[in-house]
Amino acid sequence: QVQLVESGGGLVQAGGSLRLSCAASGTISGISTMGWYRQAPGKQRELVAVISSLKDTNYADSVKGRFTISRDNAKNTVYLQMNSLKPEDTAVYYCYVRRWTSSYWGQGTQVTVSS
Numbered sequence: 001q002v003q004l005v006e007s008g009g010g011l012v013q014a015g016g017s018l019r020l021s022c023a024a025s026g027t028i029s030g031i032s033t034m035g036w037y038r039q040a041p042g043k044q045r046e047l048v049a050v051i052s053s054l055k056d057t058n059y060a061d062s063v064k065g066r067f068t069i070s071r072d073n074a075k076n077t078v079y080l081q082m083n084s085l086k087p088e089d090t091a092v093y094y095c096y097v098r099r100w101t102s103s104y105w106g107q108g109t110q111v112t113v114s115s
Contacts, residue, residue, distance in 0.1 A: 009109030
């Protein structure tokens, strides 16, 4: 099993920045992809950004140029630096980890961007 602990959400004004962190613990050998998804009220969960064990990245079009995903393999931690935040970025952000054929999710952290 993999446990995920997220931190860094909160309330910020439009144009501001936040940094999310997600630390993995437990049975962590074999972790490949790490990333972030988000879910806004009344909407489906959507991919924000993912990063492979070789640090290849993929971003949603809506966040390209504003968000940066990174990971520290030694700390089993994935980060999401969010700049130039917009009200439409308001959502619960979920950490995601892929280990072999299993997927694991964090508990979610609220990000609210005020206009």
